[in-house]
Amino acid sequence: MINALFAARPERWDTYEPTLRAAFEAEGLAVDLRQDFAPEEVDYIIYAPNSDLQDFRPYTRCKAVLNLWAGVEKITTNETLTQPLCRMVDPGLTQSMIEWVTGHVLRYHLDIDRSLALQNSWSPYIPPLAEERPITILGLGALGQACATALTQLGFPVSGWSRTAKSVAGVTCHHGPEGLNAALAEAQIVILLLPDTPHTQNILNSQSLARLPKGARIINPGRGPLIDDEALLAALETGQIAHATLDVFRIEPLPEDHPYWAHPKVTVTPHIAAETRPITASRVIAENIRLGEAGEDFVHLVDRNRGY
Known part of the structure; x- marks a missing residue:
């Protein structure tokens, strides 16, 4: 079983939970998706930079942080983040x-x-x-x-x-x-x-x-x-x-x-040009978890030196 932590604002859970589960099933992944895990049990973090999670040091088992946003400038400067970071290309x-x-x-x-x-x-x-x-x-x-x-x-x-x-x-x-x-x-x-x-x-x-x-x-x-x-x-x-x-x-x-x-x-206009769409974004998240479990390269991996 793969443990995936959903670390975004609580109100986003009801929107993303069904689409993520459907995407995991389509990829043939057995994923335990929750909003709370003991940090040492987490394999992947599905992440929004405005979530309460800002210290990544306890997540010693985590294989990747999978961003729900296209922008990563609010997270790339976080010195506690040592795990691979993938941006959202939805x-x-x-x-x-x-x-x-x-x-x-x-x-x-x-x-x-x-x-x-x-x-x-x-x-x-x-x-x-x-x-x-x-x-x-x-x-x-x-x-x-x-x-x-x-x-x-x-x-x-x-x-x-x-x-x-x-x-x-x-x-x-x-x-x-x-x-x-x-x-x-x-x-x-x-x-x-x-x-x-x-x-x-x-x-x-x-x-x-x-x-x-x-x-x-x-x-x-x-x-x-x-x-x-x-x-x-x-x-x-x-x-x-x-x-x-x-x-x-x-x-x-x-x-x-x-x-x-x-x-x-x-x-x-009030930051409406492009919004992550839960159905298609969930497929991107599921694909990266499949790649990670297969030992393959993640897609949309962030280059920390370039900032994106």
């Missing part, structure tokens, strides 16, 4: 991110806000075709690549940037510090899908925002610290940036007195 989450990003890209591309504002007047606006609207995605991990591919299928010319070299069919890929300028130079819409690491914080700052074409739009469903908030507000005031749609923030919920709430050129 097909359901990926699909929801594709849909959210595509929706907001099309809102900008078609200038839907203008159409709504002028719906009682006959003032036609003919948008350019997608092929005339260059888009750049900062971050070419699983989510970035999926969104890039979806947008290329709609006809947008898509460039991508990552810290290390990547290759994505139909996407012009840049990497490293020297590639960032090229990725931003012609981008009318910039989408941020980078992890939060010391290397990516404030990647959109006064200098990088100035490299964009005047009137560019920003979409951030990635991580709040990717943007220097003061620099973005200043760029919005000058018109260098025409509008920003922000789903993530340095402090969440976004404080009531934050200038983003009332800014006419900012759309705030």
Whole structure:
């Protein structure tokens, strides 16, 4: 029998317990799934970083910590965590991110806000075709690549940037510090899908925002610290940036007195771009437990040195 500890907020148990059990059964795994075990009895920890479990030292038998969230920045710095850590790459989450990003890209591309504002007047606006609207995605991990591919299928010319070299069919890929300028130079819409690491914080700052074409739009469903908030507000005031749609923030919920709430050129959404879906996420968890029991490599293993 495999002992799996569910270490997330108690209210999540009723949601995940049936889907996890179904996924374990589908993989042919005999798993004792509980919310409480003696630490020395635990083989795997199914984990959410906002749970009460923050000290991993007693879990001496634990083979892996399997994160329920895509983001791991809240756990990678935990010095008590010595077990392998796997991040969540959930097909359901990926699909929801594709849909959210595509929706907001099309809102900008078609200038839907203008159409709504002028719906009682006959003032036609003919948008350019997608092929005339260059888009750049900062971050070419699983989510970035999926969104890039979806947008290329709609006809947008898509460039991508990552810290290390990547290759994505139909996407012009840049990497490293020297590639960032090229990725931003012609981008009318910039989408941020980078992890939060010391290397990516404030990647959109006064200098990088100035490299964009005047009137560019920003979409951030990635991580709040990717943007220097003061620099973005200043760029919005000058018109260098025409509008920003922000789903993530340095402090969440976004404080009531934050200038983003009332800014006419900012759309705030409450961290809804992509949510882990219990059914598909449970299958990812079950797959990793199967791999661990077979002595095979875990999927989506976190590189602690890179932070993701």
